[in-house]
Amino acid sequence: MTYDHITLSLIAAGAIIMMISLMNFRATIRHSKELFIKTDKRIRFLSISHQILMILFLVGYLVVFYSIVQNVSIFGSALVGAIFFFGAVFVFMGNSLQADMLSSIRHHNDALATRNRQLLQTESVTIFTLAYQAELRDQETGKHIERTSRYVRMLAEELSTLPKYKDYLTPQYIEDLEKAAPLHDIGKVGIPDSILKKPGKLTDAEFAIIMKHCEYGTKVLKIADEKLSFQSFLKIAIQMVQSHHEKWDGEGYPQGLNGADIPLSGRIMAVADVYDALRSERCYKKGFSHTKTCEILREERGKHFDPDLIDAFFKVEAGFEVISNSLQG
Numbered sequence: 001m002t003y004d005h006i007t008l009s010l011i012a013a014g015a016i017i018m019m020i021s022l023m024n025f026r027a028t029i030r031h032s033k034e035l036f037i038k039t040d041k042r043i044r045f046l047s048i049s050h051q052i053l054m055i056l057f058l059v060g061y062l063v064v065f066y067s068i069v070q071n072v073s074i075f076g077s078a079l080v081g082a083i084f085f086f087g088a089v090f091v092f093m094g095n096s097l098q099a100d101m102l103s104s105i106r107h108h109n110d111a112l113a114t115r116n117r118q119l120l121q122t123e124s125v126t127i128f129t130l131a132y133q134a135e136l137r138d139q140e141t142g143k144h145i146e147r148t149s150r151y152v153r154m155l156a157e158e159l160s161t162l163p164k165y166k167d168y169l170t171p172q173y174i175e176d177l178e179k180a181a182p183l184h185d186i187g188k189v190g191i192p193d194s195i196l197k198k199p200g201k202l203t204d205a206e207f208a209i210i211m212k213h214c215e216y217g218t219k220v221l222k223i224a225d226e227k228l229s230f231q232s233f234l235k236i237a238i239q240m241v242q243s244h245h246e247k248w249d250g251e252g253y254p255q256g257l258n259g260a261d262i263p264l265s266g267r268i269m270a271v272a273d274v275y276d277a278l279r280s281e282r283c284y285k286k287g288f289s290h291t292k293t294c295e296i297l298r299e300e301r302g303k304h305f306d307p308d309l310i311d312a313f314f315k316v317e318a319g320f321e322v323i324s325n326s327l328q329g
């Protein structure tokens, strides 16, 4: 191979690489436009200039290639100088374009992350407000839903350390459980005040009406869930609302489910809800001490409650006491 053949091959290869780069560059610009940076004027200017320089280089390769084949001398000091100068401009523009595109994408990502955070906060506040309405009619305080949400998270996190639950109780599932917990008694909005606020013992007929709060709550959340086009925490909330009064031995309501047929969300909520109810003062009773409440829960292991849940409870019961004492009201 002669010196000219090597030169021609290198120039031809360079031209092919430049053509491929041009094609890839167009794809890069198209992707960047999809990432919301099409309105950035500086990026638009840089990308067009960069593309023009690439085309000029490609033309330059072809001219040099042609001049060698035709044995026409086009090399002069001005052309060599221009190649070096525009080469530097080309690299500079490429780097500037890359930096601007990354900065623009980051800016938009930051804006999206902020919006996402705001939406999540709005969601939490909306859930709490909704749950608080039901709570107000029952116990006139929002602390019950705050405490039970925390108990639910503690129990779920403890349970997730067991191999049996590790794959099921993922961080996302626990997050959804905590989010769903405030809604567990939302169906109480459908129960008359005369029954809900009755200071004495309920008659069988009245208790039958109270039992309906699971059904009412489920109905409301199902309507909301049907309006969503994605899998949300409401699926867990529906299970929890429906099953938080079921008992491990099948003596609960509304369906009389037993054992593992009761959704895990309902089994967790049952422990959190009963612990809080036992410790809380009502117009018809005083609140039990933490020790007395623990005794009652232990007695109900395998009867009212899932044995695994009671075992988990006794590993974190000190945390329950702290929450119960610090979130009074």
Ligand SMILES: [Fe+2]
Pocket (backbone or CB within 6 Å): 184, 185, 213, 244, 245
């Ligand atoms: Fe309930």
